[in-house]
Amino acid sequence: MQATFFPGVGVNAADMSDFEAVTSRVRERVDPTTAERERLRDAADRLVSRVEDALADLDVDADVVRVGSTARGTWVRGDRDIDVFVRFDADLPREDLERLGLAVGNRVLPDGHEEYAEHPYVKGSFEGYDVDLVPCYRVADATKIQSAVDRTPFHNAYLVERLTEDLAADVRLFKQFLKGIGAYGSDLRTRGFSGYLTELLVLEYGGFEEALDAAANWHPQVVLDPEDHGTREFDDPLVVIDPTDPERNVAAVVSPEQVARVQHYARRLLADPREDVFFPEEPEPLTPADVERHLARRGTSALAVRFETPDLVEDQLYPQLRRSREGLVRGLEDAGFDVLRSAAWADDVSILFVELASGTLPAIERHDGPPVHVEEHATGFYDAYANEDVYGPFIDGDRYVVERERETRTAVAFADERLPEVALGARVASLVEDGEYDVLADEEVAVLAEPFGAAFARYFDPTP
């Protein structure tokens, strides 16, 4: 690889590989500045004091732990999250924990609001930072947890103990890489890599480049067990046994597609290091004319089912959209349509988008019956169709065949009439039951460039 001189990088670029040169420039962009670190540390200290004061005022027996990336030095420049956990005694009744947790939260973050994970907590703002103030139980070890959030302090302790400055810096690189390729986040829209998982992988492999090297060569199922204490089997393509819980796969949410994406970009980045993998340009949103032109060029038939986006959090919305899209695709395929690709996008409205080889099928469909020699079935088949308005039953090879009238000849008719038959996400299903959706086909879908122009851009230029 050719060494290149990059002024202003602060390292003698002539000594660096392309990979080092690129990552060095990325580090310059993702490492928090000294001023940022100091501001954050000071703000966090004041926040923790406020929480401790509130606990004292309320005469509550609990301690305070900072967790998350800003507690471990693994945050990417510009992140403004401070996570504070308040640990209550393990035998405090659940309703007391919830009540006291909210009381402390509301006192510390008077402008905050309540959110709900496994139990309620307070989210608010403090000196310009986004703060989560979460009550949990103080348990002996992570296998004794009463609620998923009780695990977080153990994760924090495990990582704080092991992440050196250099490893923390590599975690930032890896996070930015995952963000750049769209694989960062364990939310159910992304189904990608959580911060904790990213940190474990850098720890396990010993650095960012080492993690890329490993990922480039993964043969799923990949199983990592840093503490060598796993007790269960998993079906997931990537398994990273939680060092604080032998029964938990930290990577359970990661989809096969995200594993493949990481492998793809790991190889690309190692073979041809480029900064834009970390900081990709947003695609130019397509106009309606662009969408029409793409469809015409592809010679396909488009179908969109449009409805008002259900009022759900993203972790409920996106699984329902995915399920609905898969249900629509399977329904169309079962009805004889050839689906090339599909997508589901949400804004104020949501759409299930399907691209078909053809939106129209013949009036008849071929239906193969049993071999003639399977007497009972064969006779049953023949008798069932002999007096129906079908072509046949006739004999093809050793089987009976009929060509019968197709129930649904167009994809639009399928979407108009048979959508309630398919497996849909719950809220989408109830909209569909009530007829609260409309169907667009072919050039009609072009209007969806507003608001989905960027999504269409990625759809029609999908090269990763």
Add this chain to the structure above:
Amino acid sequence: MQATFFPGVGVNAADMSDFEAVTSRVRERVDPTTAERERLRDAADRLVSRVEDALADLDVDADVVRVGSTARGTWVRGDRDIDVFVRFDADLPREDLERLGLAVGNRVLPDGHEEYAEHPYVKGSFEGYDVDLVPCYRVADATKIQSAVDRTPFHNAYLVERLTEDLAADVRLFKQFLKGIGAYGSDLRTRGFSGYLTELLVLEYGGFEEALDAAANWHPQVVLDPEDHGTREFDDPLVVIDPTDPERNVAAVVSPEQVARVQHYARRLLADPREDVFFPEEPEPLTPADVERHLARRGTSALAVRFETPDLVEDQLYPQLRRSREGLVRGLEDAGFDVLRSAAWADDVSILFVELASGTLPAIERHDGPPVHVEEHATGFYDAYANEDVYGPFIDGDRYVVERERETRTAVAFADERLPEVALGARVASLVEDGEYDVLADEEVAVLAEPFGAAFARYFDPTP
């Protein structure tokens, strides 16, 4: 079953089942009349004398055997075939057998012409009968034959010895049944049941109704071995070991479809005896307008490849047409088209006819690559397409996928441009190589109602 009175049948109809009543009427139509039998016997006797005289004149040591259905009393009324075999000594050189055989033939049938099976023979007319005069070798048993025709006298002797009057009558019924359903004949167009096979089945099962009962319950592979001496395994759906040759399957040519057809009609005839199974009406040929109306009703796309029928005997022509049709269908399917049904018909012109769900496909085709984790293949796939004018490679599930330009978007373009790529019968292939064919699509195929109106009628009303 309800007994019915059929006047004129010559049996007390009140005592008969529907099945007996129907077959009794069929017997009336297929049994040769007494006058016919006598005329045939007399003519055959005179013919054999003429052959013996010719052998004496030529001073040749050979004997004369009458074979075939008219020799065994199993012919169907109106058949006018007399088969005479001249058996020469087994050590006569082949060229002498051929020379002497033709000499005798030409002397007995001065208006005849030479035909060629495994060796030449003379075909001609005698007192209004169609005569085959075939030279063969007189061998000790059928396993010692020097040519396939040497086997025939053994078949004849085997059957003459065993076929009673009643069984011979049932053979006639079975033959007419097979003729009626289109399954009679071991030629390579029909791929059905030969006369000899029909006779063996009636012998083996003990009658026509018994053979139908058996066929209705066949579970292919069906193996019959009347002499219990078979020494080989066969792949064919129906295996009847030749009583005169343990290594030969008499039913080798019977297609799975013809086995299924016999099973189907056997069940129908037993369940609902009808004379028209034996004597079906020819369908009314379709007009061009009929063909157009059918295609419009079916909503399909039609494609026909038309060429002058190669000058071949039927046993060569039809296998070549079948192979060509199968090659075209496979080629279209490999190119992404969905074929509903196909046919191949011959007259002065021949056509390969294909009915498609759609004659036009999208401009792009989806091409799935390897899973991303199969590093070498995956990287090879990515590199091969990364700079091509395709959509992708993108990641779908755990795989790379591209959508690339489809080579051939229409079935017509496939037939115009890519027909030489597919597996065709030899003579069809050379016509295609020379561009000596044309392609008709959709409503253009309607003109083929001339001369294929009857074939179209069966195609669009295929219920057996």
